[in-house]
Amino acid sequence: MSQPTLTQIWPLRLANADFSLVDTSVLTSYLCFRHFEPQSTLPLLVLLVLIPAFLTIPISYHVQSPYLAPPLAFLAYGCLLILFILAYRLSPFHPLAKYPGPVLDKTSKWWAAYISARGDPHRYYKSLHDRYGDVVRVGPNELSIRDASLIHPVLGPGGLPKGPRWDGRPGLPALIEQRDPIQHMHQRKPWNRAFSSTALKEYESIVAKRIRQLVGCLEDRVHSSDQKEGAVLDMAQWMNYFTTDFMGDMAFGGGFELMKAGGDREGLWTLIESGLHVIAVLGHVSYLLPAYLSMMRGGDTIQRSRGLCREKALDRLRMDAKRKDLFYYLSGEDMPEAERPPIGNVAKDGTLAIIAGSDTTSSVLTALVYYLLCNPAAYHRLQEEVDAAFPSGEEPLDVVKLSHMEWLNGCINETLRLHPPVPSGSQRSLGRGKGTKVLGNLIIPEQTQLFLHTYSIQRDPRNFHNPEVFLPERWFSTDAPVGEHNTDAFFPFSYGPTICAGKNLALMEMRMLICWVLRRFRFSKTLGFSYETWDVTTEDWFVLHQHPMLASISRRE
Numbered sequence: 001m002s003q004p005t006l007t008q009i010w011p012l013r014l015a016n017a018d019f020s021l022v023d024t025s026v027l028t029s030y031l032c033f034r035h036f037e038p039q040s041t042l043p044l045l046v047l048l049v050l051i052p053a054f055l056t057i058p059i060s061y062h063v064q065s066p067y068l069a070p071p072l073a074f075l076a077y078g079c080l081l082i083l084f085i086l087a088y089r090l091s092p093f094h095p096l097a098k099y100p101g102p103v104l105d106k107t108s109k110w111w112a113a114y115i116s117a118r119g120d121p122h123r124y125y126k127s128l129h130d131r132y133g134d135v136v137r138v139g140p141n142e143l144s145i146r147d148a149s150l151i152h153p154v155l156g157p158g159g160l161p162k163g164p165r166w167d168g169r170p171g172l173p174a175l176i177e178q179r180d181p182i183q184h185m186h187q188r189k190p191w192n193r194a195f196s197s198t199a200l201k202e203y204e205s206i207v208a209k210r211i212r213q214l215v216g217c218l219e220d221r222v223h224s225s226d227q228k229e230g231a232v233l234d235m236a237q238w239m240n241y242f243t244t245d246f247m248g249d250m251a252f253g254g255g256f257e258l259m260k261a262g263g264d265r266e267g268l269w270t271l272i273e274s275g276l277h278v279i280a281v282l283g284h285v286s287y288l289l290p291a292y293l294s295m296m297r298g299g300d301t302i303q304r305s306r307g308l309c310r311e312k313a314l315d316r317l318r319m320d321a322k323r324k325d326l327f328y329y330l331s332g333e334d335m336p337e338a339e340r341p342p343i344g345n346v347a348k349d350g351t352l353a354i355i356a357g358s359d360t361t362s363s364v365l366t367a368l369v370y371y372l373l374c375n376p377a378a379y380h381r382l383q384e385e386v387d388a389a390f391p392s393g394e395e396p397l398d399v400v401k402l403s404h405m406e407w408l409n410g411c412i413n414e415t416l417r418l419h420p421p422v423p424s425g426s427q428r429s430l431g432r433g434k435g436t437k438v439l440g441n442l443i444i445p446e447q448t449q450l451f452l453h454t455y456s457i458q459r460d461p462r463n464f465h466n467p468e469v470f471l472p473e474r475w476f477s478t479d480a481p482v483g484e485h486n487t488d489a490f491f492p493f494s495y496g497p498t499i500c501a502g503k504n505l506a507l508m509e510m511r512m513l514i515c516w517v518l519r520r521f522r523f524s525k526t527l528g529f530s531y532e533t534w535d536v537t538t539e540d541w542f543v544l545h546q547h548p549m550l551a552s553i554s555r556r557e
């Protein structure tokens with residue numbers, strides 16, 4: 001007995017002519033999607049609603065009830081469209097067909113969105129590299145790369161511009177969202193002025209004031225604690241309060257006061273944070289972001305936080321402060337009046353400074369305390385170095401001295417290596433019509449997105465010997481232990497024209513804070529807290545998100 005063909009199967013008992021009409025319509029729509037990538041409403045309406053609605057007519061001649069025709073037309077159209085897309089993505093004709101990777105990743109970005117929702121991208125991509133090699137296909141058109149020799153060609157001057165993960169956000173793009181390299185260069189100018197060495201000098205007193213306040217808050221907690229080992233504090237939380245208060249001073253002339261209130265009194269920080277995870281997830285399917293923002297409460301959250309940041313920017317303008325903080329440069333107070341940006345842009349840049357400058361720095365500070373607690377010999381050696389550099393009573397304000405403390409800087413680098421705050425790097429893309437590009441030993445077809453996976457590159461034994469071990473001495477300028485040590489593979493602040501604008505500020509802040517708290521306090525492990533598992537609970541929301549990290553703190557005599 002012969003098998004029925006698709007055209008004979010109920011409910012799609014179509015005549016051959018009608019079947020090819022469905023077929024041709026789906027194929028045409030598929031090609032339109034592939035070549036034009038329509039994002040605006042009208043073409044999407046035509047392709048996803050109008051064409052299947054039109055197919056209802058031929059299908060209605062072949063079904064028993066006319067009411068069945070519309071759902072069948074949409075179902076058949078949708079299924080065939082998905083089938084075409086999947087078949088092409090898995091076929092040997094796809095430009096990225098030669099790169100290995102899991103089928104789920106090759107077929108859709110929804111899998112990556114799911115991994116992001118779990119907070120796991122950094123560990124997941126590392127496991128893929130361990131299994132498949134240096135170049136892994138992690139999306140239909142996306143590659144993850146674990147090859148340090150490609151850092152310069154991809155991220156350096158003349159490399160690739162930022163990718164579509166930054167699309168779909170409302171309003172003018174902030175610096176980090178700017179995909180056009182020329183616009184980016186233009187927008188970056190005030191940031192470069194704000195982080196020049198002369199400007200950095202001005203910020204020392206602002207950092208010092210906030211560290212003094214942090215030390216005071218910790219002292220109060222230690223004082224009021226009745227525990228023998230001192231106060232048990234969540235270092236992730238306190239480091240976060242500190243960095244947010246400090247960035248609030250820099251970006252808007254102050255006003256967060258998380259340390260003073262022991263929490264987020266105003267709610268602005270919580271508002272900003274609440275959007276980060278959602279945006280990290282939807283960044284994989286960024287065409288959905290505008291719809292999400294307009295339909296869901298996410299839109300409200302962003303509008304509210306934007307409104308509050310705008311108010312803060314206006315307050316700071318009214319202060320007419322003479323001090324040269326980040327706001328001074330971002331608002332163009334150092335420029336003629338005619339060249340100053342509108343207040344909306346300044347508020348957006350200020351918000352970026354708070355997001356980019358607080359979670360990142362606080363996650364390194366927390367992880368550094370964690371590594372010291374887990375490596376008593378390293379802790380002891382750092383304590384000795386700090387005590388020798390800043391004898392009793394002296395505040396660690398000398399930034400030149402701080403920058404030469406070899407063990408301190410080894411500990412910071414080692415934390416940034418094992419625990420990069422942006423673990424999965426910054427996406428790049430080669431747009432449509434750009435042709436094929438050769439970067440190092442990699443041939444990239446147009447319309448490819450890629451990222452250099454910082455977490456995997458910095459834990460690769462070909463770059464660093466004993467890569468999973470915390471070894472500050474590997475960073476010594478002389479007498480470093482023998483073994484692989486490829487400093488070109490160390491890029492926690494990224495690289496090239498988009499390298500972190502606040503790198504030098506972050507380093508100054510971290511060096512000063514670590515020395516200051518080690519002069520005053522003794523840190524020890526808190527009984528019952530699981531240090532073995534804390535490290536693997538960190539979540540990658542583009543920026544690392546940390547769970548509580550408890551430490552017992554007592555005053556040093």
Ligand code: HEM
Pocket residue numbers: 175176177188191352353354356357358360361364420421422426492493494495497498499500501502503505506
């Ligand atoms: C340990 C602390 C920090 C680390 C590891 C870090 C890392 C990074 C990384 C990886 C990027 C992405 C660069 C790219 O797209 O190629 C970035 C961008 C940026 N960071 Fe940081 N960051 C830190 C602290 C700060 C601080 C304190 C600020 C101060 C405001 C800051 C401001 C920025 C800005 C404005 C950008 C956008 C740069 C651009 O697109 O041109 N960061 N950072």
